[in-house]
Amino acid sequence: MAIRQPVVSVLGHVDHGKTKLLDRIRGTAVGDREAGAITQHIGATEVPIGRIYEMCGSIIGSKKFTVPGLLFIDTPGHQAFTSLRARGGSLADLAVLVIDIREGLMPQTIESIHILRQYKTPFVIALNKVDTIEGWNSTADRPFVLSEKDQQAHTKEVFEQHMYEIISQLSGNGVFADRYDRIDDFTKAVALIPISAKTGEGVPDLMLMLIGLAQRFLETRLTKEEGPGKGTVLEVKEVKGLGQTLDMILYSGTLKTGATVAIGTRGAPLVTRIKAILKPKPLDEIRDPRDRFDNVKELHAAAGVKIAVQDATGVIAGAPIRVVKNAKDPSIQEITEETSIKIETEEKGITIKADAIGSLEALAYEAKAAGIPIRKYGIGEITRRDVLESSYGNDTHHVILGFNVSTSKDAEAEIATHSIKVMTNNIVYALIDDYKLWLDESTRQNESDKRVEFAFPAKITILPDHIFRVNKPAVVGVRVLAGRIRVGENLIDREGKDCGTIKSVRDDDGNVLKEGVQGDEVSVAIEGVTVGRQINENDVLYVDMIESGYKEVQKVELTDDEKLALSDTVAIKRRTEPFWGM
Numbered sequence: 102m103a104i105r106q107p108v109v110s111v112l113g114h115v116d117h118g119k120t121k122l123l124d125r126i127r128g129t130a131v132g133d134r135e136a137g138a139i140t141q142h143i144g145a146t147e148v149p150i151g152r153i154y155e156m157c158g159s160i161i162g163s164k165k166f167t168v169p170g171l172l173f174i175d176t177p178g179h180q181a182f183t184s185l186r187a188r189g190g191s192l193a194d195l196a197v198l199v200i201d202i203r204e205g206l207m208p209q210t211i212e213s214i215h216i217l218r219q220y221k222t223p224f225v226i227a228l229n230k231v232d233t234i235e236g237w238n239s240t241a242d243r244p245f246v247l248s249e250k251d252q253q254a255h256t257k258e259v260f261e262q263h264m265y266e267i268i269s270q271l272s273g274n275g276v277f278a279d280r281y282d283r284i285d286d287f288t289k290a291v292a293l294i295p296i297s298a299k300t301g302e303g304v305p306d307l308m309l310m311l312i313g314l315a316q317r318f319l320e321t322r323l324t325k326e327e328g329p330g331k332g333t334v335l336e337v338k339e340v341k342g343l344g345q346t347l348d349m350i351l352y353s354g355t356l357k358t359g360a361t362v363a364i365g366t367r368g369a370p371l372v373t374r375i376k377a378i379l380k381p382k383p384l385d386e387i388r389d390p391r392d393r394f395d396n397v398k399e400l401h402a403a404a405g406v407k408i409a410v411q412d413a414t415g416v417i418a419g420a421p422i423r424v425v426k427n428a429k430d431p432s433i434q435e436i437t438e439e440t441s442i443k444i445e446t447e448e449k450g451i452t453i454k455a456d457a458i459g460s461l462e463a464l465a466y467e468a469k470a471a472g473i474p475i476r477k478y479g480i481g482e483i484t485r486r487d488v489l490e491s492s493y494g495n496d497t498h499h500v501i502l503g504f505n506v507s508t509s510k511d512a513e514a515e516i517a518t519h520s521i522k523v524m525t526n527n528i529v530y531a532l533i534d535d536y537k538l539w540l541d542e543s544t545r546q547n548e549s550d551k552r553v554e555f556a557f558p559a560k561i562t563i564l565p566d567h568i569f570r571v572n573k574p575a576v577v578g579v580r581v582l583a584g585r586i587r588v589g590e591n592l593i594d595r596e597g598k599d600c601g602t603i604k605s606v607r608d609d610d611g612n613v614l615k616e617g618v619q620g621d622e623v624s625v626a627i628e629g630v631t632v633g634r635q636i637n638e639n640d641v642l643y644v645d646m647i648e649s650g651y652k653e654v655q656k657v658e659l660t661d662d663e664k665l666a667l668s669d670t671v672a673i674k675r676r677t678e679p680f681w682g683m
């Protein structure tokens with residue numbers, strides 16, 4: 102039975118070499134146009150099996166494959182999330198997770214593992230940049246297994262050390278991986294293929310591994326389906342002279358010019374017609390830059406292609422697209438299901454927005470893992486309505502996290518008036534980190550605001566030889582043993598007796614202070630007492646508290662000394678009122 106090429110997605114942490122690897126693969130694919138097997142794609146690169154036989158040379162032995170090649174999705178970075186999500190599962194049949202051998206697992210590597218797991222995408226790991234290992238002797242485009250043999254013993258050792266460190270990090274994240282040529286059972290371990298995207302070493306091994314896995318485990322999935330075309334939209338673009346176009350991956354069936362298609366949108370599926378199917382012209386055939394495309398009548402899966410459609414209103418990246426008979430075709434219902442986003446929401450929480458279905462789900466996944474509740478979510482730019490609807494709940498929920506989206510002009514105007522915090526980024530983990538930082542900061546701010554509103558537990562002692570004035574008001578030097586004293590606070594002694602009201606707090610030089618905090622020695626003016634009567638040298642005094650203040654103070658994070666001062670104060674209050682504060 103005829104099978105199609107598997108669709109392969111490349112993902113991993115920023116700077117670990119996704120772009121470089123895709124460049125290398127593109128070079129590999131177009132390197133040999135003479136062979137005639139080269140097909141041009143939009144948003145994807147096809148490496149025909151003939152090229153893979155050539156690249157792998159001796160390591161391939163006499164193996165023959167029926168898999169016709171590999172179709173790499175060309176959009177690295179966050180779009181990988183889009184490319185992974187389709188049919189309620191994974192658009193990509195296989196994925197390559199790129200890890201920099203010297204850096205190991207980084208936040209986006211872990212994010213990628215989560216997303217691969219969520220969509221159940223089988224993957225291999227490209228352990229990139231082996232050429233940077235101390236003393237590594239590179240031979241361009243050589244299979245890794247051969248290249249490794251020629252390295253010095255010490256270099257091999259350093260390489261193995263790095264590799265085992267990464268194997269152990271992976272296992273800490275629930276991924277059991279091993280060097281691909283040491284794996285007996287590929288259903289039990291994830292294959293690690295050491296490569297250099299720079300020199301091309303190991304790239305043949307990577308290709309061979311992908312082809313081998315596809316042949317062995319994906320034959321049924323890859324069996325060519327005749328019939329109506331099915332695909333996933335990668336990008337919606339307005340192109341001069343063509344109007345609305347969709348870059349898409351066709352993963353099943355056939356697409357024909359003039360066909361009616363149903364496409365997922367934020368609302369009901371859009372039913373429209375294909376005006377043209379466009380494939381890029383080979384570079385050397387482009388004479389006029391406006392004439393970059395060839396029109397084709399018909400196209401078979403798998404392929405990356407641009408289609409011009411009559412209408413693309415509301416179409417979102419990551420949406421399913423499929424050929425239908427007409428607007429009443431029952432399979433349109435399936436489009437609705439495939440487009441529906443499954444994110445748990447809470448009554449109280451923040452708003453999240455993202456550029457595509459897959460990225461929105463990735464953001465929701467990471468937010469959930471970080472314990473951040475979500476109340477609202479959506480695809481597309483941050484709108485005025487998002488801002489207005491985010492001003493519910495408490496302040497910590499007045500937040501919009503936007504992944505790879507912009508903020509509309511009229512939304513900007515509302516942000517300030519509604520004191521909404523908007524954070525945008527195109528790295529999921531950075532967005533989550535930004536939110537956590539902001540939350541910490543605003544919690545701290547709220548606490549210090551709260552502290553200002555009510556008397557705060559404090560314990561002071563009157564210093565010997567620091568009586569500056571006996572009364573009206575008494576002025577004495579004190580040391581703040583715990584907490585914080587402020588003007589207007591009432592003082593009590595250990596018996597709970599009234600010891601006056603603080604009228605001023607000053608430093609050594611007589612400067613007026615807002616407060617005296619733990620460890621400070623300050624002079625305070627106290628009204629309503631006389632030294633020698635109510636207060637004396639060496640006395641320990643406390644700030645008096647009212648019951649409502651006590652309840653508030655319990656919500657605040659206190660230091661150990663403050664807690665002691667508080668429990669002393671409570672004990673003093675309970676001498677006269679046994680149920681004080683209960």
Ligand code: GDP
Pocket residue numbers: 113114115116117118119120121122177229230231232233296297298299300
């Ligand atoms: P991406 O963010 O994952 O797409 O990473 P890039 O492909 O842009 O690579 C990041 C940097 O690492 C670039 O400067 C690349 O030239 C470099 N780089 C990528 N792969 C290799 C490699 O195999 N060896 C070496 N020495 N450098 C590499």
